[in-house]
Amino acid sequence: MRERQHVIFAISEAAPYAKTGGLADVAGALPRALAKLDVEVKVILPRYRGERAGAVGRCVDERVDVPFAFGTKVAAIYADEYKGVPFYFVDAPEYFERPGIYGPNPNEEYPDNVERYAFFSRAVIEWARRLDPPPHLIHCNDWQTGFIPLYLRTAYREEPRLQRTKTLFTIHNIGYQGLFSPTLLERFGLSPEVYRTEGGIEFYGQASAMKAGIVFATAISTVSRKYAEEIQTPEYGYGLDGLLRARAMRLVGILNGVDYEEWNPATDPFIVAPYSLEDMSGKRLCKADLLRTMGLPEDLERPVIGSISRLVAQKGFDLVREAADGLLRAGVVYVLLGSGARELEEFFRDWQRAHPDRIGVYLGFHNELAHKIEAGADMFLMPSRYEPCGLNQIYSLKYGTVPIVRATGGLDDTIEPFDPTTRSGNGFKFVEYRADHLLAALERALEIYADPPLWRACMENGMRADFSWDRSAAQYRELYERVIRCEGPFGEPT
Numbered sequence: 001m002r003e004r005q006h007v008i009f010a011i012s013e014a015a016p017y018a019k020t021g022g023l024a025d026v027a028g029a030l031p032r033a034l035a036k037l038d039v040e041v042k043v044i045l046p047r048y049r050g051e052r053a054g055a056v057g058r059c060v061d062e063r064v065d066v067p068f069a070f071g072t073k074v075a076a077i078y079a080d081e082y083k084g085v086p087f088y089f090v091d092a093p094e095y096f097e098r099p100g101i102y103g104p105n106p107n108e109e110y111p112d113n114v115e116r117y118a119f120f121s122r123a124v125i126e127w128a129r130r131l132d133p134p135p136h137l138i139h140c141n142d143w144q145t146g147f148i149p150l151y152l153r154t155a156y157r158e159e160p161r162l163q164r165t166k167t168l169f170t171i172h173n174i175g176y177q178g179l180f181s182p183t184l185l186e187r188f189g190l191s192p193e194v195y196r197t198e199g200g201i202e203f204y205g206q207a208s209a210m211k212a213g214i215v216f217a218t219a220i221s222t223v224s225r226k227y228a229e230e231i232q233t234p235e236y237g238y239g240l241d242g243l244l245r246a247r248a249m250r251l252v253g254i255l256n257g258v259d260y261e262e263w264n265p266a267t268d269p270f271i272v273a274p275y276s277l278e279d280m281s282g283k284r285l286c287k288a289d290l291l292r293t294m295g296l297p298e299d300l301e302r303p304v305i306g307s308i309s310r311l312v313a314q315k316g317f318d319l320v321r322e323a324a325d326g327l328l329r330a331g332v333v334y335v336l337l338g339s340g341a342r343e344l345e346e347f348f349r350d351w352q353r354a355h356p357d358r359i360g361v362y363l364g365f366h367n368e369l370a371h372k373i374e375a376g377a378d379m380f381l382m383p384s385r386y387e388p389c390g391l392n393q394i395y396s397l398k399y400g401t402v403p404i405v406r407a408t409g410g411l412d413d414t415i416e417p418f419d420p421t422t423r424s425g426n427g428f429k430f431v432e433y434r435a436d437h438l439l440a441a442l443e444r445a446l447e448i449y450a451d452p453p454l455w456r457a458c459m460e461n462g463m464r465a466d467f468s469w470d471r472s473a474a475q476y477r478e479l480y481e482r483v484i485r486c487e488g489p490f491g492e493p494t
């Protein structure tokens with residue numbers, strides 16, 4: 001019999017405790033799917049005071065001494081359980097007792113973010129070395145935890161209790177890298193030695209937490225197959241493509257899953273009328289409810305297109321701005337829920353004011369409204385410039401809300417163009433990052449929408465598909481096994 005895997009899942013946000021995006025959804029669901037496969041998994045994240053994370057849990061360790069900032073800083077560890085999975089929280093008021101997660105608002109970052117997560121990473125290791133048994137594997141996620149593999153292979157190299165501990169570093173988004181001045185290395189208790197280009201963390205004159213994860217982890221993964229290929233190219237690699245090509249043997253893509261306990265139109269507590277493949281009548285009521293909620297006329301014949309997103313360059317909303325007149329001419333209603341870049345927020349606010357009967361906009365973060373949009377819209381638009389996985393298009397499939405996406409990353413892996421002759425496919429996509437191509441994809445969608453039996457076939461293909469976490473979790477478990485067993489060269493940075 002295989003030994004039970006003991007895994008720490010380290011991450012900067014996790015639903016339902018603290019969320020800015022899909023990262024939190026993954027942390028809220030993957031560990032539970034792993035636990036079902038008998039993996040012993042503990043999730044750990046910071047105890048943000050402005051978020052739910054700061055209000056839950058009991059203190060299980062009052063004093064973890066963390067060598068940091070030329071002395072010792074003390075963290076406390078809190079614990080809570082969510083749907084059977086143990087969640088742990090690093091409590092350090094100096095770093096985490098603030099109004100937001102990464103900044104005071106979506107447009108602003110805390111200036112000491114790199115220090116906050118270097119501290120978090122080191123606290124995780126100090127906590128891990130006291131565990132019995134010590135973890136076989138620490139699964140790290142994005143740059144905020146990139147310091148963990150680096151510390152393990154340097155400052156903790158001789159730590160007897162962590163000799164067998166391997167690391168998996170999952171890239172959820174290579175566009176955010178945690179760059180910092182190398183002068184901070186000493187403050188974090190890291191040798192200036194690590195600041196080198198080959199086999200180190202130097203990145204065009206700065207130090208990079210993302211590069212630390214990629215170079216020092218035993219293995220690397222990302223959240224779709226397509227993105228695993230894309231990040232090895234200059235167009236998508238954000239300067240790290242060469243390194244990723246060199247480490248390609250250690251890099252795999254595993255598609256994210258969906259938590260159907262949270263995102264399912266048959267059981268969703270936030271929508272006015274549940275519906276399912278067997279009985280779709282509720283969807284029209286949800287559409288009416290969405291239009292009402294957004295202050296739009298209750299015209300149920302007009303197609304409604306929805307988007308829910310962080311408004312940042314990655315997500316492609318400059319294309320929507322460019323396509324704005326075309327969208328209106330196509331006769332659709334457009335509903336947006338999002339927050340982020342000021343100029344985009346302003347554009348959408350102005351557009352809504354100019355066309356209050358056709359455009360609905362909510363600027364901010366609103367989980368309930370996100371569910372209402374998934375259920376009430378006819379189509380879901382994601383024109384991303386790049387998209388490591390993307391979860392909303394997969395939620396949309398389940399809600400019979402047909403995705404229109406740009407063919408990149410996980411969007412490309414999950415959406416197949418609908419073909420009216422074979423009635424196969426679940427959505428519409430365009431390849432080139434161009435507003436006229438977006439509009440052409442919309443035209444194709446509207447043609448099918450005008451033919452109700454065909455549209456119904458397209459919706460049903462999406463609703464029938466199963467993107468639950470079970471399959472992906474089984475892939476992670478296999479990968480964990482390979483990473484934990486690997487000896488010799490596997491585990492050395494290339």
Ligand code: ADP
Nearest residue numbers: 021022309310338364365366367370390391392
């Ligand atoms: P990313 O993680 O890059 O933002 P994903 O598609 O993986 O993109 O996940 C986005 C998640 O965040 C989804 O669960 C989505 O519903 C949620 N979300 C994004 N913006 C908002 C918002 N303004 N209000 C509510 N939920 C949002």
Ligand code: GLC
Nearest residue numbers: 022023172223387388389390
């Ligand atoms: C990132 C990506 C998104 C992905 C999410 C969860 O935020 O931008 O595409 O779905 O992480 O992996």
